[in-house]
Amino acid sequence: MNRLIWRIGGPQGSGVDTAANIFSDAIALAGYYIYGNREYYSNIKGRHSYFTVAIEDRPVLSVSDSIDILATFEPETVFQHFKDVRGVALYDKNVEGAKLDSMLFMEGETRKRAQELLAKHSYPETVKGAIDYMAGRGVDCIPVDYDAVLRRILSEVKLPPTIVDRSKNVIAVAASYGLLGLDKRYMIDALTSIFKKEEYVKLNTKAVEYGMQLVQPRYGMTGLEPQGHRLRVDGNSMSALGKLLAGLRLQTYYPITPASDESTYIEANQMLEVEGEGHQLKKYGVVVLQSEDEISAVNTAIGATLTGARAATATSGPGFCLMAEGIGWAGINEVPLVITYYMRGSPSTGLPTRSGQADLKFALNVSHGEFPRVVIASGDHPEVFHDAFWAMNLAEIYQTPVVHLVEKVLANSYSVIDDNELSYHTLRIDRGKLSRGGEGYKRFAITDDGVSPRAFMGSSKLIYTGDEHNEVGHITEDVDMRFVMFEKRMKKMETMARQIPDAEKLKTYGDIEHSDAVVLTWGSPKQATIEAIDMLAQEGIQLGMVQLRMFSPFPREAVRRLLGGKKMIIDVENNYTAQGAQVVTEQTGIEPTNYVLKWNGRIMTREEVYDALRRAAKGGTKRVALNGGV
Amino acid sequence: MAESERVMSDWCPGCGDFGILRAEDAAIKELGIPMERIVIVSGIGCSGKTPHFLNSPVSGVHTLHGRALPFATGIKMANPNLEVIVNFGDGDGLGIGAGHFVNAGRRNLDITVLLHNNGVYGLTKGQAAPTLKLNEKVKSMPSPNVNGEVNPVLLALAVGYTFVARAYAYDVIATKELIKQAVKHKGSAFIDILQPCPTYNDIETKEFYDKRVYKAEMDPVVKDQEDVAPKMLATISKATEWGDRIPLGLFYRNELVSTYEERISKSIPNYLTDPPASQRIETGGVPITLIDKLLSVKRVV
Numbered sequence: 001m002n003r004l005i006w007r008i009g010g011p012q013g014s015g016v017d018t019a020a021n022i023f024s025d026a027i028a029l030a031g032y033y034i035y036g037n038r039e040y041y042s043n044i045k046g047r048h049s050y051f052t053v054a055i056e057d058r059p060v061l062s063v064s065d066s067i068d069i070l071a072t073f074e075p076e077t078v079f080q081h082f083k084d085v086r087g088v089a090l091y092d093k094n095v096e097g098a099k100l101d102s103m104l105f106m107e108g109e110t111r112k113r114a115q116e117l118l119a120k121h122s123y124p125e126t127v128k129g130a131i132d133y134m135a136g137r138g139v140d141c142i143p144v145d146y147d148a149v150l151r152r153i154l155s156e157v158k159l160p161p162t163i164v165d166r167s168k169n170v171i172a173v174a175a176s177y178g179l180l181g182l183d184k185r186y187m188i189d190a191l192t193s194i195f196k197k198e199e200y201v202k203l204n205t206k207a208v209e210y211g212m213q214l215v216q217p218r219y220g221m222t223g224l225e226p227q228g229h230r231l232r233v234d235g236n237s238m239s240a241l242g243k244l245l246a247g248l249r250l251q252t253y254y255p256i257t258p259a260s261d262e263s264t265y266i267e268a269n270q271m272l273e274v275e276g277e278g279h280q281l282k283k284y285g286v287v288v289l290q291s292e293d294e295i296s297a298v299n300t301a302i303g304a305t306l307t308g309a310r311a312a313t314a315t316s317g318p319g320f321c322l323m324a325e326g327i328g329w330a331g332i333n334e335v336p337l338v339i340t341y342y343m344r345g346s347p348s349t350g351l352p353t354r355s356g357q358a359d360l361k362f363a364l365n366v367s368h369g370e371f372p373r374v375v376i377a378s379g380d381h382p383e384v385f386h387d388a389f390w391a392m393n394l395a396e397i398y399q400t401p402v403v404h405l406v407e408k409v410l411a412n413s414y415s416v417i418d419d420n421e422l423s424y425h426t427l428r429i430d431r432g433k434l435s436r437g438g439e440g441y442k443r444f445a446i447t448d449d450g451v452s453p454r455a456f457m458g459s460s461k462l463i464y465t466g467d468e469h470n471e472v473g474h475i476t477e478d479v480d481m482r483f484v485m486f487e488k489r490m491k492k493m494e495t496m497a498r499q500i501p502d503a504e505k506l507k508t509y510g511d512i513e514h515s516d517a518v519v520l521t522w523g524s525p526k527q528a529t530i531e532a533i534d535m536l537a538q539e540g541i542q543l544g545m546v547q548l549r550m551f552s553p554f555p556r557e558a559v560r561r562l563l564g565g566k567k568m569i570i571d572v573e574n575n576y577t578a579q580g581a582q583v584v585t586e587q588t589g590i591e592p593t594n595y596v597l598k599w600n601g602r603i604m605t606r607e608e609v610y611d612a613l614r615r616a617a618k619g620g621t622k623r624v625a626l627n628g629g630v
Numbered sequence: 631m632a633e634s635e636r637v638m639s640d641w642c643p644g645c646g647d648f649g650i651l652r653a654e655d656a657a658i659k660e661l662g663i664p665m666e667r668i669v670i671v672s673g674i675g676c677s678g679k680t681p682h683f684l685n686s687p688v689s690g691v692h693t694l695h696g697r698a699l700p701f702a703t704g705i706k707m708a709n710p711n712l713e714v715i716v717n718f719g720d721g722d723g724l725g726i727g728a729g730h731f732v733n734a735g736r737r738n739l740d741i742t743v744l745l746h747n748n749g750v751y752g753l754t755k756g757q758a759a760p761t762l763k764l765n766e767k768v769k770s771m772p773s774p775n776v777n778g779e780v781n782p783v784l785l786a787l788a789v790g791y792t793f794v795a796r797a798y799a800y801d802v803i804a805t806k807e808l809i810k811q812a813v814k815h816k817g818s819a820f821i822d823i824l825q826p827c828p829t830y831n832d833i834e835t836k837e838f839y840d841k842r843v844y845k846a847e848m849d850p851v852v853k854d855q856e857d858v859a860p861k862m863l864a865t866i867s868k869a870t871e872w873g874d875r876i877p878l879g880l881f882y883r884n885e886l887v888s889t890y891e892e893r894i895s896k897s898i899p900n901y902l903t904d905p906p907a908s909q910r911i912e913t914g915g916v917p918i919t920l921i922d923k924l925l926s927v928k929r930v931v
Contacts, residue, residue, distance in 0.1 A: 304707065
């Protein structure tokens, strides 16, 4: 099947997310794969949020901005998205007269752009004008009398009008779902699993029935028989589950978007089922501590690791700034600290609810001084899970801070995956070199690989200090001790570089060896890039892809081998200065020939990457700046 | 003792830190708690070196400036069987670390917090610290203090410390006794330890304190909820007495407030028997945490 792009929008607080969840689950139940992306303002109620779902009969990795079905139930969504619709638009016929000028939550610049577009084509600045604009471009605009449907529902249920009115979102979903041709039962099953109260299930079942009656099926989707089990996963919970499986037992955090959802997920599921002695099931609790700030969050996590508990924290850019000093302490004290770093629009508060990849070099250089560190970056949801698990192992094996980079795009988007993509039964915990301590124990014993056996507080006398220290842990400024202790720590970088297989440090896609042109990327843009490469392959344009996954230690030789001598290297990143490429150049001397960059905070779509790669491959612009999204 | 374990105290002669160190060492010995269970957590500054200088074979964590409490919180929460004592200075604990001091009070973890209160930043050569009084000018300051002072006892009381006391570093025996009580107290215990800095504070000197300090006679123990307000008022009255006479001793003690450990135990019933630090996480490398049920919630087909 051709990919289908569905989008719903509405003011924050009006149930856009719930609507998208019901829709997504129904589609998944019908046997299709989806990728869903959530865009929202830093606002609690009122501002425009929207959710885009890409539907296919095979796994989907990205979304598009060209909309097949736009579901709306209020005017602003029409004004925000009318220019991007190519298939069907559902709208509230009772708001046809609503003026663009009265959309107070819409930002001035956004409003002005819509105004100019309508004026250019001589349409009035009303919902009707936007509808006519779309109709003039072949879009089928379907008016929905939401008020009539709501009145009908109200007469049939014993619920107050304010509650019934809230089912507008579900009517919109149902009407748009009705276009697909899929059986109603998938929608009913989906909403039954989402709404817990029976009265809400009843109410929304009616909303589904009457909503679906408003349209005729036209996409001919019939439902598929899925093989095996599938999961609908998001980045926040994938990271949480990876860490929990790895034995996370204490997590600290200070509230920040888009990182806190990970910690609240852990807290909501803090009583874990574990397999005790003799396969007996028992419960263990994970402590989740909401700190007074990120300085406290990082240092509390560090304190916890000293006792032998696997501990971690999760944050975003502003919080990571505050953690800098603590990370240095963890570095000099060889603390197995894991920080899940959800990158968002920056600098400063930047775009707090949007995405970005502009913090890579900050993560690589955070805190003053030199100490070993691991920086890894995930590119899709299964990777977030595996990398979260991996991070907990790396931290203990090499006794050093590990920064796991995830982006807002991955945190808040979700995808339907085959459950075997997680294949977690094969994962193994490695706690690294341990000691019981005792008489003569030296926490920082000089060793060949730089790693000293670690004892836990409570079992042995231990001394830690942020000052340079001797093997026992006491402060030293002795020349020779400083010399060897520093070298011992730094040696762990070489040990890591040697021991961690290249296959884990980077991934390739396509036939790199026989491609003259290779795409270089990392993090979430990998998703749209893979799909764009597939599209180009169908046109006879062959591109390979290298996805960097570990930036410290950097897989220098492997990257040299893969990229060396290539005629064209196209770098794709969600930032302005191509930070990943900068690291490649710094480490290997190899410089990309072309750049595809995006810093407007929005997800990279398949089409824009396809278009940019195509232009580059055909010898076009050296630097393409993407500005897609709403 | 190995060369790497021999550490010489490098405080100035006459420093109040020696009194605190002796009192703390003596308290630790007399408490009879197994040494491997005791962890001393300090910040940065002269007081920060306390864990390196103690004679007792206890663990020590010399952390970052102002951050002793977050580290202590992590250690105690991951392993509530440890006895955690925090040593920090007034610049450390009430200046750069003030936010942590306030929020630790709200939690009421079962830890002990010792404030080395000398009014100056000694290690950086005598700048004004948060407890130095307004308009005071100690000898290395170019001009008088333009900031008002923090009253540590009042602050501790206001933010929820359930054991609030004041000691004098040169009265080692009384300080030792207060430390022992503080460690035994169930909840966050705070002792404001007045301490001359013979090098930089030429106002609050040994002579200044010696003739002013006295042991306050009061009943500090809160007996029921109605008793909270009167006991707090009495503490405020004592804490604000500063001039010819400066009261010392235990001002306030309230064990009716739940500890953080007890609050955690409400959501994790076996928290105290199976805390994070003593939970097994694998058997022969195989994770023992079962995430199947959590994943099944995400199963769509």
